[in-house]
Amino acid sequence: MKFYPETYLPIECYRNAVTIGGRESLVFNNRNASDESLKALDNLASALINRHRHIKTMSVKEYKNYLSYIMLLPALVLGCHGQYLYKRDSFSIAKPLFSSSEWSVVDWASQQRLFWQPKGLYSSMIKMTCKVCPKYAPLMLQYIDYLIRKTHFFDRATRMRAFQLPENFASNTVDFANAAKRLARSDAS
Numbered sequence: 001m002k003f004y005p006e007t008y009l010p011i012e013c014y015r016n017a018v019t020i021g022g023r024e025s026l027v028f029n030n031r032n033a034s035d036e037s038l039k040a041l042d043n044l045a046s047a048l049i050n051r052h053r054h055i056k057t058m059s060v061k062e063y064k065n066y067l068s069y070i071m072l073l074p075a076l077v078l079g080c081h082g083q084y085l086y087k088r089d090s091f092s093i094a095k096p097l098f099s100s101s102e103w104s105v106v107d108w109a110s111q112q113r114l115f116w117q118p119k120g121l122y123s124s125m126i127k128m129t130c131k132v133c134p135k136y137a138p139l140m141l142q143y144i145d146y147l148i149r150k151t152h153f154f155d156r157a158t159r160m161r162a163f164q165l166p167e168n169f170a171s172n173t174v175d176f177a178n179a180a181k182r183l184a185r186s187d188a189s
Contacts, residue, residue: 012085034080041076041184044069045177052173070109070173073180080184097183098176101168105176108169 048069051058058066074094075087083093091110095103125144130137 034082037076037079038184041073041080041180044073044076045181048073048177049174052170067109067112070105070176071113073177074106077180077183098179101172102176102179105169105172 048066051062051066051069055063055066072087075085075090077094077097078085078090083090085093091106095106098106126141129140129144133140
């Protein structure tokens with residue numbers, strides 16, 4: 001891969017990838033992607049700042065994306081410094097760069113994801129439908145999806161869920177996003 005930017009998918013990710021077909025190995029020619037990394041970080045940090053006020057009214061998908069934004073920022077900060085890592089490996093390296101109140105947002109998002117229940121009502125409906133009526137499952141699942149969208153079931157369920165937001169969550173989120181922008185520029189310039 002000629003002229004490869006690591007901004008969005010670090011080469012480290014390819015080292016542990018599995019080949020499904022095609023070549024067994026790839027040759028990368030990296031290029032300096034610091035401007036792209038800084039732009040990606042700025043966009044994500046700005047989105048985080050703009051969305052934190054709406055957390056109580058987010059749909060399940062929006063909430064999950066919001067958590068992902070928080071947990072991706074440390075990797076993007078390090079990417080602006082030229083360190084492209086797995087997201088999970090970036091936490092221990094990036095944490096000392098932030099104050100404890102700024103990093104509390106990442107700890108909160110990590111805790112929320114630990115309690116994320118992929119085996120919820122929707123996946124139970126899918127399993128039951130496929131087991132009971134395998135022949136008609138695709139049509140039935142389309143109808144279930146239609147009903148969910150029509151009634152906004154999961155959106156309402158999310159809003160009814162009691163979010164346990166930490167004290168000073170709003171200001172800490174803004175501080176975390178702004179610190180990420182500041183830290184990215186400190187070594188990227």
